[in-house]
Amino acid sequence: MNERSKPTLAVVGATGAVGGVLLQLLSERVDVWGEIRLIASERSAGKVLQVRGEDVVVQTLGADSFDGVDAAIFDVPTQVAREWIPRAVDRGTAVIDATSAYRSEPGVPLIVPEINPSQVKNRPRGIVASPNSTTLTLIDALWPLHSGWELVELVVATYQSASGMGHKGMARLYAEADALSHTAGVGTHTGGVRRRVATGLPPESPFPAPLAYNVVPWAGTLCDDGWSSEELKIRTEIRRVLGVPDLLVAATCVQVPVVIGHSVAVHATFRRPLGVEEARNALVHAPSVVVLDDPAHDEWPTPTDVVGSDPTFVGRMRQSVDFPNSIEFFVVGDNLRRGSALNVAQIGELLSKDLQQRETGKAAPRATDGF
Template structure:
């Protein structure tokens, strides 16, 4: 309980609490310092009435509507951009500060795009009452690339993302498991043209899949929607978000986003070039000293990060650090991080806690 005369602790609303990121958000909030009074869980009408656990308490999910934001101080939106675009302004008008994970506001010049620990001060620069959180890929990459940029000045970035099925939400996770069940035990699959696709689509309707091709026994070189000239929205978002967060509008970024048959946690292959020569040991030291970065880089003992080894963790994991004589101004490495936790929930929780402190919690 609050002491007499002490300001009540703020109310937090989690919009999209029943989704893949929402479930992780409840775990993260429950594991971190308890700075909240009420935690209100909101979702669509079809999910309203469910009971979910947060901070060891059972909370009934409420339907998302305008009245749901009465008395809310901070609202975290873990929903599609169409829903965020409609309801975030409603929440602001009701008196809440919004933290949004969708693409609805990321490109807006009067909405800060925040990675906690890198540009946290931007939380206070929110004329529209909205703070935007980047995509999972950007958040997984940013701690490592930001540490190197601070030391040498990033000029060019070539990155291939290997993105987990959970990037497509619960539907993506369910589809991957269904496809794995479909191909399990079929040891002749993958040896002939189109046999995997024919097998999967004969058992699972392709129109119900969030992926444009089978994911089991396969990789799909496409995430997001078409953005013109062969690029996807995921690839363009990675470029635009890095430029905004690093305050580097002329940064050259070439990204290829690939969906892989992994349940959770993204991996990336990165080639980063800088304003001048950078030593491999200098880069390693910068990464070792960076907050929230863990370096696993002992190739002689097969010690490097993989998605299944980092799922459920908050840090970014970096390995396979290397450099060739052809690129004395560049380093190459692999980075992994949990796209639901590191790439969404934890950043939102940290930003929310910053706002709670501002509100006097």
């Protein structure tokens, strides 16, 4: 990159579910990048994808992938990120990690541009990270309420879509739904759905139980004391982004037969008294939030109504009957777009500006306050 050029960007994982949405956003939003390289696994090499109206050939991830690359976005399996992000950093590439590889590590700021944009300058390890899709579904609604009334306790139940497992999750849900759609009495007998799926489809599935005609009270991997990794991520990441390390958080993560769009039922308790009308007014005026809340006319957000949208949608707002400082509400967001690709694109815009300022010697002093 020279003084007159824009930074070169590599998108690692360009052929994934989030990668596809990211390429759309890079084409739709302000153009802050020079060359954009598309990188994926060997099986995807040679594919031609469109970005910014141009055909770009996908390259195989390899030793020379980051030569001349100023910034890289990684949205790949965690083990791939752990292997290749350090290699990219060693080549002088600034990395945006959209995986879970470095989100919780010291020296790697966790960034939501609407909340802590200055942290993009604070990258002593050469890496900044983006939260997971469920955290991003929640955070736009939590931040304005926390700013005004100080969140002290958060209890959530998530309803996570099949696309949280990428293309393979969506494909499996479609296949299960197709296998069950012409089965008389499906779901009316013990074990009937599981038997039908087992006999009609390959055993390999990203879900631990059939998802079609069902809900699965599990997402992630098993951690201590019966918690799942997805549940603990929400706790850790909400604390980091809000800057409240002792925030009380409990989450139960459930996978549901929805293609795209995560939903979250929220019980939020605040230090200062907060009425539902105050909360609604704060959210109506918050950036990136749309309030749909008129139960008398069946108006509340659902995943199929908000898919493809940038904002977070909030509804079912009500004062807790037995908890005077608590508000109940329901949050829905497109987990591929708002819950991942959009946040990454926004971080990228901040990073591009910082890289160009540093190149021309005009960068502000590096921040030292990490989260």
